[in-house]
Amino acid sequence: MWRGDCGCCVGRRVSGRLCVPKLHAICEDYRAAASIDLEHDRADQTARITAPLLAIWGAQSVVGDLYNVKATWQEKANDVTGVALRCGHAIPEEAPAELTAHLLEFLDG
Numbered sequence: 001m002w003r004g005d006c007g008c009c010v011g012r013r014v015s016g017r018l019c020v021p022k023l024h025a026i027c028e029d030y031r032a033a034a035s036i037d038l039e040h041d042r043a044d045q046t047a048r049i050t051a052p053l054l055a056i057w058g059a060q061s062v063v064g065d066l067y068n069v070k071a072t073w074q075e076k077a078n079d080v081t082g083v084a085l086r087c088g089h090a091i092p093e094e095a096p097a098e099l100t101a102h103l104l105e106f107l108d109g
Contacts, residue, residue, distance in 0.1 A: 049077035054106040056099065058091055059084035081106060 057069045070082030083102055087094035 050079075052079045052081070052106070052109075053077040054102070055080060055082040056091060056102060057082075057084055058087045058089050058094065060087060061089040063089070 053073060055069050055073045057063045063069060064084050069084070070080055073080045073082065085091055085095045085098050085102075087098075091099050
């Protein structure tokens with residue numbers, strides 16, 4: 001799964017898998033999703049994203065099981081491309097080549 005390959009991780013691994021700064025960042029992301037992100041969502045609930053948007057999710061993840069991801073983003077954006085990759089939640093670790101190919105295709109488009 002996750003590997004602490006960055007230079008900041010030396011000597012600071014948690015359970016041998018994730019470094020403390022990365023773990024902190026993940027926790028902060030989840031904290032924000034349950035607090036300030038909700039305020040931001042309310043403030044711009046009528047706004048639409050006008051830039052092209054690429055949504056990528058793991059087909060075998062909870063997100064892939066519970067949501068129609070592309071349809072959800074189409075409610076907020078004008079130009080949505082969406083793809084489910086054959087992986088779970090940790091897309092960069094589980095499907096790096098497939099993810100890179102989709103990102104490059106989208107960015108080159």
